[in-house]
Amino acid sequence: MPAIAATVKGMFSADPFVRGFALRRFVEDESEEQRYESVAGWLQLAPFVEQKNLRALLHAVKASSGDLTPFERVNSQLSHKTKGTLTQWVDEEVLAFAKWPVGQPR
Secondary structure, eight states: OOHHHHHHHHHOSSOSOOOHHHHHHHHHHSOHHHHHHHHHHHTTOHHHHHHHHHHHHHHHHHHHHTOOHHHHHHHHHHHHHTTTSOOSOOHHHHHHHHHSOTTSOO
16 A cells, blocks of 8 residues: 555545445435534534524524614613603713713703
């Protein structure tokens, strides 16, 4: 065996020769997702399998970023606590309200 072939063979985590019955089980019994995970594991590319989960998480984050309900809730509470003085959270206005001397009229 040539030296380069021995080097390449030593890098395989599994024997590259797949027996017919193993290939048949791989193709017929495993789902597409399981085959993808198996091949990724053989090639030491498992992080790419996990990337699918990251895509789902990114999709969920994008979907929830359009939801303004939490902001509306904060604005409602702010308006209630400030007796209508502030109706929306604006950093400068909230800080000015918080720094207003106690006992002085608004």
